[in-house]
Amino acid sequence: xxxxxxxxxxxxxxxxxxxxxxxxxxxxxxxxxxxxxxxxxxxxxxxxxxxxxxxxxxxxxxxxxxxxxxxxxxxxxxxxxxxxxxxxxxxxxxxxxxxxxxxxxxxxxxxxxxxxxxxxxxxxxxxxxxxxxxxxxxxxxxxxxxxxxxxxxxxxxxxxxxxxxxxxxxxxxxxxxxxxxxxxxxxxxxxxxxxxxxxxxxxxxxxxxxxxxxxxxxxxxxxxxxxxxxxxxxxxxxxxxxxxxxxxxxxxxxxxxxxxxxxxxxxxxxxxxxxxxxxxxxxxxxxxxxxxxxxxxxxxxxxxxxxxxxxxxxxxxxxxxxxxxxxxxxxxxxxxxxxxxxxxxxxxxxxxxxxxxxxxxxxxxxxxxxxxxxxxx
Amino acid sequence: xxxxxxxxxxxxxxxxxxxxxxxxxxxxxxxxxxxxxxxxxxxxxxxxxxxxxxxxxxxxxxxxxxxxxxxxxxxxxxxxxxxxxxxxxxxxxxxxxxxxxxxxxxxxxxxxxxxxxxxxxxxxxxxxxxxxxxxxxxxxxxxxxxxxxxxxxxxxxxxxxxxxxxxxxxxxxxxxxxxxxxxxxxxxxxxxxxxxxxxxxxxxxxxxxxxxxxxxxxxxxxxxxxxxxxxxxxxxxxxxxxxxxxxxxxxxxxxxxxxxxxxxxxxxxxxxxxxxxxxxxxxxxxxxxxxxxxxxxxxxxxxxxxxxxxxxxxxxxxxxxxxxxxxxxxxxxxxxxxxxxxxxxxxxxxxxxxxxxxxxxxxxxxxxxxxxxxxxxxxxxxxxxxxxxxxxxxxxxxxxxxxxxxxxxxxxxxxxxxxxxxxxxxxxxxxxxxxxxxxxxxxxxxxxxxxxxxxxxxxxxxxxxxxxxxxxxxxxxxxxxxxxxxxxxxxxxxxxxxxxxxxxxxxxxxxxxxxxxxxx
Numbered sequence: 003x004x005x006x007x008x009x010x011x012x013x014x015x016x017x018x019x020x021x022x023x024x025x026x027x028x029x030x031x032x033x034x035x036x037x038x039x040x041x042x043x044x045x046x047x048x049x050x051x052x053x054x055x056x057x058x059x060x061x062x063x064x065x066x067x068x069x070x071x072x073x074x075x076x077x078x079x080x081x082x083x084x085x086x087x088x089x090x091x092x093x094x095x096x097x098x099x100x101x102x103x104x105x106x107x108x109x110x111x112x113x114x115x116x117x118x119x120x121x122x123x124x125x126x127x128x129x130x131x132x133x134x135x136x137x138x139x140x141x142x143x144x145x146x147x148x149x150x151x152x153x154x155x156x157x158x159x160x161x162x163x164x165x166x167x168x169x170x171x172x173x174x175x176x177x178x179x180x181x182x183x184x185x186x187x188x189x190x191x192x193x194x195x196x197x198x199x200x201x202x203x204x205x206x207x208x209x210x211x212x213x214x215x216x217x218x219x220x221x222x223x224x225x226x227x228x229x230x231x232x233x234x235x236x237x238x239x240x241x242x243x244x245x246x247x248x249x250x251x252x253x254x255x256x257x258x259x260x261x262x263x264x265x266x267x268x269x270x271x272x273x274x275x276x277x278x279x280x281x282x283x284x285x286x287x288x289x290x291x292x293x294x295x296x297x298x299x300x301x302x303x304x305x306x307x308x309x310x311x312x313x314x315x316x317x318x319x320x321x322x323x324x325x326x327x328x329x330x331x332x333x334x335x336x337x338x339x340x341x342x343x344x345x346x347x348x349x350x351x352x353x354x355x356x357x358x359x360x361x362x363x364x365x366x367x368x369x370x371x372x373x374x375x376x377x378x379x
Numbered sequence: 380x381x382x383x384x385x386x387x388x389x390x391x392x393x394x395x396x397x398x399x400x401x402x403x404x405x406x407x408x409x410x411x412x413x414x415x416x417x418x419x420x421x422x423x424x425x426x427x428x429x430x431x432x433x434x435x436x437x438x439x440x441x442x443x444x445x446x447x448x449x450x451x452x453x454x455x456x457x458x459x460x461x462x463x464x465x466x467x468x469x470x471x472x473x474x475x476x477x478x479x480x481x482x483x484x485x486x487x488x489x490x491x492x493x494x495x496x497x498x499x500x501x502x503x504x505x506x507x508x509x510x511x512x513x514x515x516x517x518x519x520x521x522x523x524x525x526x527x528x529x530x531x532x533x534x535x536x537x538x539x540x541x542x543x544x545x546x547x548x549x550x551x552x553x554x555x556x557x558x559x560x561x562x563x564x565x566x567x568x569x570x571x572x573x574x575x576x577x578x579x580x581x582x583x584x585x586x587x588x589x590x591x592x593x594x595x596x597x598x599x600x601x602x603x604x605x606x607x608x609x610x611x612x613x614x615x616x617x618x619x620x621x622x623x624x625x626x627x628x629x630x631x632x633x634x635x636x637x638x639x640x641x642x643x644x645x646x647x648x649x650x651x652x653x654x655x656x657x658x659x660x661x662x663x664x665x666x667x668x669x670x671x672x673x674x675x676x677x678x679x680x681x682x683x684x685x686x687x688x689x690x691x692x693x694x695x696x697x698x699x700x701x702x703x704x705x706x707x708x709x710x711x712x713x714x715x716x717x718x719x720x721x722x723x724x725x726x727x728x729x730x731x732x733x734x735x736x737x738x739x740x741x742x743x744x745x746x747x748x749x750x751x752x753x754x755x756x757x758x759x760x761x762x763x764x765x766x767x768x769x770x771x772x773x774x775x776x777x778x779x780x781x782x783x784x785x786x787x788x789x790x791x792x793x794x795x796x797x798x799x800x801x802x803x804x805x806x807x808x809x810x811x812x813x814x815x816x817x818x819x820x821x822x823x824x825x826x827x828x829x830x831x832x833x834x835x836x837x838x839x840x841x842x843x844x845x846x847x848x849x850x851x852x853x854x855x856x857x858x859x860x861x862x863x864x865x866x867x868x869x870x871x872x873x874x875x876x877x878x879x880x881x882x883x884x885x886x887x888x889x890x891x892x893x894x895x896x897x898x899x
Contacts, residue, residue: 243732244735247737247750248718248719
């Protein structure tokens, strides 16, 4: 028997529920702030002010958001295939090689706009390569991609330490990083973009990779919802048995999806390396790969949700830094707690408020129904 | 309170629903429902998918609250705010999809939710004693220590019934209980229900199978489009009347079929052996031929290898040995068969399990209308999907196959079972295949759609297609097939004409005359 099943209106599903989750996360975070003896309302003010109050703050927020868009897309495309790619961190880290090497080779020969395409291809190549192995193992050997990608994060970390310390570090330098790139390895800042809105970017490293991230978002949408490959990815993600019935090559889909996912994660490396530091440093990814998981969850694996979610996390990074400046009681770690709460409520406990909201909509004549009857007695 | 005490027990009312309304947004699932269920009877509720039967029972069991109306249990008005209240009022429910913990034992499942304390020992002893008493009283033998996933579905269902009885159910609601059962299991279930009735329990049986209603109920209520259109004494009604009440028009229950005109062999299976994932041989040395213009039916109790046979021919499952020839050309049954390539070679497949294979329930209707044919150039523009072409094509199929609602952007899960099946049929039949494999075409499908689907299958035959039909519904096999093969324990145990009487086929299906076949 088909239970009368109808979903909630889209604006509730994609707007109201995430918003409520977010508000609850902030309320709980406020309690934590209260606990360490600071004023949560002032902290919230600082957070928003620091992230959006002035040009430089906005520049930083969007700079961080750029990282998260890439890693969020990486996680999302794998989700569509029913794969949980936790390896964004490692794929982005190794992807850094694809950014640094072309820059080191060509920065004195080519202008930035010619290095840039090479860097894009390079980062995608190395990111995809790092995801290929877990993808292959999942497709052919059935090794769970969650386990292998986590392990590959560690391998990537060790590999990059080795490369930075023993291979890429310029002779005579003490710090584990490449030399600073010349002009051909530096992406232009997007100061003009913020100036349109009358904002001064100041020292914020908001750069061209943000636009690349927007293009990538569009391309991901196109691939997932408008191509044959995307159709196969979604079929496999929803129902592996239907994919087999339809004659789709499951192993091929898994491997290709993981490579796409890794390529997107790899592109994240462009932003800090070619857009901010102009060199590759140790640990430049800084957890962005993991934040991508939260971004993808919160954005419902849709680019249109991932971009705002990425900006939200960019705000937490930037505004959080501002809070720890102004409130010595609140350290960087507190900011991580707040981020953790957002992830908890927005991602892991996404459905906590859903039943209540659904029954509210039924009680007050919302246009649709409830999810199917609860399965408990 | 009980005004009917002085009268005979038949007029004692177990449950009365008065003026129940329930809507979900704009959809009125139940409208002014009045229902009287007498104590100690089996009361059937029949209606097509989406008629509102499940909603009504969900209200009675406390999953939903009615917008208007009142519920009386034993002539007392009650408010059932949740399943726990329903259980306390003596109402038990056996769901269509069992609510059992697969890797728990029978005992543990029955105890679940009634553990009585943190330490289980005392509870276990109590449950075991009570279980033995219930088993003895109602003839429901179950091994209390067996693990659920090792049990056949028929027994699992018995555990569900025991669970409800253990919780003190006086009124038992069964939602489509025979959907997953073999004919023998269904018969056994009916004997159990009779036994329960004779012990004074009241049973509400939700189904869309008219035969079951006629076989077992005392009274029957018919629902259509959210309304209760009639209540009849079963003895005073007929299958034809009920079908008409359900659908709202006259229904052809008998399939109209001309004489078959078989031509050359299109599909040939030679000595096929298939093992399942655990290495157990499910199909043993099966050979068969299907000619164009005929329907070859495979009868058998579920789980005797029909599913594996169908999947191996469709290229989804690897065969261990043997050959399959499609239009005289072998297909690589040993694992290199490619379902997509087989489709291009003229093999269509309506899978047994439309929820997991034939459809992706979370897809929009139009996305399912191309599943398996998504690499057809007419749906593509380079590497991109031609969305307009796909939707136009889906809309056309909706029209031809009367798929309702004709909304190609609606999520497939929101279509009724019959309409979902029509989506699959439209997709597979409209490709003009040479051979069509049809598995359980009317499982979970309402009466109106069954008629339509049967007609289409016969049209395929008359258009010169070779049809291989697998169904656990013996009636369906006999009505549609031109030849019938009976499968038992992975072997073809005999070929019969569809006119062979049900009893004889039933014996073959149970493997009884296997030796007699071997002699022939």
